[in-house]
Amino acid sequence: MSGERYNPREMEPRWQKVWDEAKSFVVRDDDAREKYYVLEMFPYPSGRIHMGHVRNYSMGDVVARYHRARGKNVLHPMGWDAFGMPAENAAMERKVHPGAWTRQNISAMREQLRSMGLSIDWTREIATCEPEYYQHQQALFIDFLEAGLVTRKKSKVNWDPVDMTVLANEQVIDGRGWRSGALVEQRELTQWFFKISDFAEDLLAGLDTLTDWPEKVRVMQRNWIGKSEGLRLQFEVVPNDKADASSIEVFTTRPDTIFGASFIALSPDHPLTAQLATNDPALAEFVAECRRQGTATEAIEKAEKKGYFTQIHVKHPVKPGATLPVYVANFVLMEYGSGAIFGCPAHDQRDLDFARKYDLAVIPVVLPPDADAANFAVGNEAYVDAGNIFNSGFLDGLSIDEAKKTAAAHFAALTIDGKPQGTVEVNYRLRDWGISRQRYWGAPIPIIHCEVCGTIPVPKKDLPVVLPEDVTFDQPGNPLDRHPTWKHVHCPQCGGAARRETDTMDTFVDSSWYFARFTAPEAATPTIPGVANAWLPVDQYIGGVEHAILHLLYSRFFTRAMKATGHVGIDEPFKGLFTQGMVTHETYKSPAGEWVAPAEVIIETLGEDRKALHLHSGEAITIGSIEKMSKSKKNVVDPDEIVGSYGADTARWFMLSDSPPERDVQWTEAGVEGASRFQQRIWRLVSETIEITKQSAHSVRESDDNEAKALRKAAHRAVHNVSQDIEGLRFNRAVAQIYELTNALVRASGIAAVAPSSRLAALEDGVARLIQLLAPMMPHLAETCWEALGKSGLVADALWPDVDPALLVDDSVTMPIQINGKRRAEIVVAKGTASADVEALVLSLDEIVRILDGNAPKKIVVVPDRIVNVVV
């Protein structure tokens, strides 16, 4: 046996079949054991799995298998985020139905995932594109609608006039549609919205409870929600013959700087702007120009601050007799605050730029701590830091915070047009979530439009609203809209002719509650609340950081909305979140400047130098930078090929070793080979251990000698450390611990044949423990070894090895001796040796005596059982 190499290609399918037949990973709701829910972000069925999936699911599987071994009832499901654009693109390009394309991809990718040997309960598999799933999403939509969490409103969208569809901001490139290349228009469409902004405060507050989330993600969400507290302030319009309005409302977070105000600016989309523009062609032209600028971030970034003076003025609210000019400015957003601002150029850079351009007053009202009031002036840089208010009448001398409160109180007490002049208000950057998409391949929004009764939800008994199969993609626009019959229905209320909503839901809706559906994937309702509440929240969620905001925020909103409608009883869906790094690879370029795939490159190593040659042509290839694996740069490695040649365990092991999981990992051929060699090394160790123990009769139970004891200690320490590292998701360190134990056992196996039986027993026990530590990471190899060692049952079902605490502590410790903080010697003493004894021992050491050279130490610091520092 010891001569045979381990053959993953033979063993891996075998164990996968065994687990399958034993239903090892099928989980039951009525299991009394403690629950543990581990979930990796489910994949989009693009066609084939990539290395990012391998990394993601390897990590999740380690966590799942570890907690199973810890005796927990582990839910570890898998599904498909199966709606979306790529399926429609495939339909247009290849004339296949999006459903056929998607389902074919799902079965191909399911096979690939199965070949990885993941401990997934496949009986719970769901695909969001099936009516069995999306009918419940439609039910949720109706419940949300009835609970007032859904609204229908007009909103500006990017409209592609050629494809006749709405585009996301990311799909607008240089003002043109990414597919059609047509100039994108801004259109107002009536769309469905989830009222996520109703939960802004709650979503913000909830972040503080998510202590097992990366700080980075919490900060990103906090910024995205963008809370700011300020004052809504009325400015009285100086009577004129242009404007109908008698007052203008602005939002400000700096009411303390009101004495520094020098202008008012309206958004181009402000109602007053529109009204003024009807009698002012130049203003109308200015507004049109602003709109042309578009919403692309790039354009906004470069746009110059521009304004248009409306000829009207408002009264200065705190300087009797003074007025402020009213501009329309391109940088004021209608969507935020009230769509109008007051400008205080001295203390806001953007306002300052604007003031310099239009020659407006710059009045400093915050005095920096070290400046003096007589000379302080603002140049081309606004002063935005702390200081005391000056030049400001009743606010003089106050701090910024005090002045904000005083100003707010002042304006709250005054009235304009019968309303308070100032009202304290909290604003959020977070907008409601527009979910309407003019697409075929998504969940239909279950609404019927009736001329008589209005907008009527589809009665629940009529769900699902199923997508029609007979659709065409040979022309632009929404196939649902031009389908001959699908949208023509009767009104559920009056029975008259009516029209179906032809918009479908944003695919982010699909992924906002799938984790809940996994708890009862076949239920007749979206969830079974009792079951959902028993499983949720997800204890450990793992996925890419690219979902830090949208997916994770939407899921948090959905959970709250589902709670409000009685589907779950919790607020936060994901207790622990882990965001893993990307998989990268070197890039290669041919002399012609074309990207070359790693599979077509041969690397030659000469000493420290590396040279790349083309596999076929033999021409020199340039080795480029390390980049995220992507098709466009061709630096991808196909998981199938790796599994086929090295086995799934090797791929899994490599993905877990070396790099900390939150950082990017570089895929290298050498690294994979190292992982593969380690696999063989384990198999040799196991085979040799079996041989040795077979040959030597060690029926006599001897007490452990020092070697045996050291071996046992190494094994128990490894179990302890690996456990902690897996729980902390420090897989790279767990791997290093396993290497260390392996090294110790391999060393011991060399001498065990001639050694006392106690060492053989320790070796056998250590190898068994090693295999168990390995089982979450290389499950197939571990099963093979477990079986070879003659252990009963599956290692996948075995309980995690226990740790004898007595074996974690040493009776003696090595203490380094420092002289002035530099290590000069070390001593081995019994654990717990008194400081005075240690001190005496140190001073008697030859090396120390020599280094001290007759000088008396100034001070000796003894940290018991740790270190000694002699200060000279």
Place this chain on the structure above:
RNA sequence: GCGGGCGUGGUGGAAUGGUAGACACACAGGACUUAAAAUCCUGAGGGGGUAUCCCCGUGCGGGUUCGAGUCCCGCCGCCCGCACCA
């Protein structure tokens, strides 16, 4: 601009304020082999000395401490996220 993170050998990376470089990859030398692969052993941060040993060393400059990769202050560089948010 704002926010977050990072900076350690040839490389990926270890290191509760306590022996910097665990573990791995790559490399070099040796053993085995007709040979290669595989395997095993040995070496290795840099500099100096035949050796015992000495000096320097965690992006840079300060500080706190008996002791700093780790904590504090100020720089430099890189990465990520957000960005006309009033």
